[in-house]
Amino acid sequence: MTNQQQPIIKLCEEELVARLRARDTSAMAVLYDMYSATLYGVVLQIVKIDETAEDVLQDAFVKIWNSFENYDTTKGRLFTWMINICRNQAIDAIRSKQHRVNNKTEDIAGNAHSGISSDEFKPDHIGVRDMVNDLNPEQKQVIDLMYFEGLTQSEIAEAYNIPLGTVKTRARSAVKVLSRFFKSRA
Amino acid sequence: MHNEEYIASGILELYAAGGLTPPEREEVEHRAATSPEIRLALDEACAVMESYASCYAISPRTELKDKIMQQIANPQKTEGTIISGEDIPVYTLPYPKEGNEGSAYKWMMAASIVFFLFSGWLSFHFYTKWQEAEQRLAGVIASEQLMAHNYRSTSFQLQQQETLLSILQNPDFKVIALHGVEAHPEAKMKVYWNAMQQQVYVDQGELPIPPAGKQYQLWALKDGKPIDAGMIDVSDGKAGLQQMKNISSTQTFAVTLEPAGGSKKPTLEKLTVLGNV
Numbered sequence: 001m002t003n004q005q006q007p008i009i010k011l012c013e014e015e016l017v018a019r020l021r022a023r024d025t026s027a028m029a030v031l032y033d034m035y036s037a038t039l040y041g042v043v044l045q046i047v048k049i050d051e052t053a054e055d056v057l058q059d060a061f062v063k064i065w066n067s068f069e070n071y072d073t074t075k076g077r078l079f080t081w082m083i084n085i086c087r088n089q090a091i092d093a094i095r096s097k098q099h100r101v102n103n104k105t106e107d108i109a110g111n112a113h114s115g116i117s118s119d120e121f122k123p124d125h126i127g128v129r130d131m132v133n134d135l136n137p138e139q140k141q142v143i144d145l146m147y148f149e150g151l152t153q154s155e156i157a158e159a160y161n162i163p164l165g166t167v168k169t170r171a172r173s174a175v176k177v178l179s180r181f182f183k184s185r186a
Numbered sequence: 187m188h189n190e191e192y193i194a195s196g197i198l199e200l201y202a203a204g205g206l207t208p209p210e211r212e213e214v215e216h217r218a219a220t221s222p223e224i225r226l227a228l229d230e231a232c233a234v235m236e237s238y239a240s241c242y243a244i245s246p247r248t249e250l251k252d253k254i255m256q257q258i259a260n261p262q263k264t265e266g267t268i269i270s271g272e273d274i275p276v277y278t279l280p281y282p283k284e285g286n287e288g289s290a291y292k293w294m295m296a297a298s299i300v301f302f303l304f305s306g307w308l309s310f311h312f313y314t315k316w317q318e319a320e321q322r323l324a325g326v327i328a329s330e331q332l333m334a335h336n337y338r339s340t341s342f343q344l345q346q347q348e349t350l351l352s353i354l355q356n357p358d359f360k361v362i363a364l365h366g367v368e369a370h371p372e373a374k375m376k377v378y379w380n381a382m383q384q385q386v387y388v389d390q391g392e393l394p395i396p397p398a399g400k401q402y403q404l405w406a407l408k409d410g411k412p413i414d415a416g417m418i419d420v421s422d423g424k425a426g427l428q429q430m431k432n433i434s435s436t437q438t439f440a441v442t443l444e445p446a447g448g449s450k451k452p453t454l455e456k457l458t459v460l461g462n463v
Binding site: 033036044053074079080084142143146151152167171175176 | 196219239250255
């Protein structure tokens, strides 16, 4: 990460956390403005339907607000805590929906977002295609299965018949590639 | 496991990418909370995934912020909103349906009430008509019976007159006038007798009204010997034309008052009228 960016975010984060701990609703508006687009993007990647994504994001923000005392700064970044809430909420939504409509877990695991992730969403501030070129398909598949499908490393190993060590390696190298990629762009 | 090894194992990246089970996550968080070195590496991995996530960033509709802020500002409504938010497909679909069904039932209810009232009115209307028709029919039947009765009495009278006329016109019939005895001077009667055909009729009888259980009986006296000639039908002290038992020969007709049903021998003390041929 860049050295200029991190302290500013950290400061903001600390202040935000303090205000949220004090039950300041205006801090919630700031939090929303700062993170809603990223959280919504991830949720939409997972659930794929606008209305469902909105419902999930709404429920997630309410949950963030109501259970804010559970956020422990010593355990990790605020965004990490929030994205975990959003992802859990979104994965619950698709799993319950899939369960209701048809049991196509394998089908979903099979197509693994390949169609939707790069072609349909084209954020203007970062060229996703550039990044995808740096990331090899196997690496991308592993982190997308984790991040957007909520599969654990052992679930991926089992479903795709890949040794667990390989899953770990691919995830780690994917994060390294992305880290290099973002550093080079900053 | 040393911190360097732990960092190098790739578990932090798995954590950042979301590939760990909840117990594994707790373990990582615990290690991060105790070691600044691990915490820094973890934050770095998480920041990378945050950047990766921001590649997909899309701003949600502006209305969503208002909805969320409203829900946070009014916690009372929170639960209800969550419930309705989650169950929109379940709740919104049935409601209009139920409404339609409800109004359909209302219409059916209204229609059936109208139909009920109408059929009630119709029943009353036809019942009244039926009653009127029954009354008129009863009137018609009564007048028909009266007519029939009149006809019967008229034809009976006609028959009587015809019989009387044929008697009077027949030269074979003798008319015998019976006169009241001393006890009943006002009593009288006529007997028409056809000796050839042995036919006997009585007519124009004016006899005292008989006491209860008594009847007048006609007798024919042949050589002083009484022969029963039948009971006389008397109403209101008058005896109309009526045929009696056949008598072949006689010199005198007499009427006595006898117990109802008649006697074998006349009670001479009760002799009322008497006449010779």
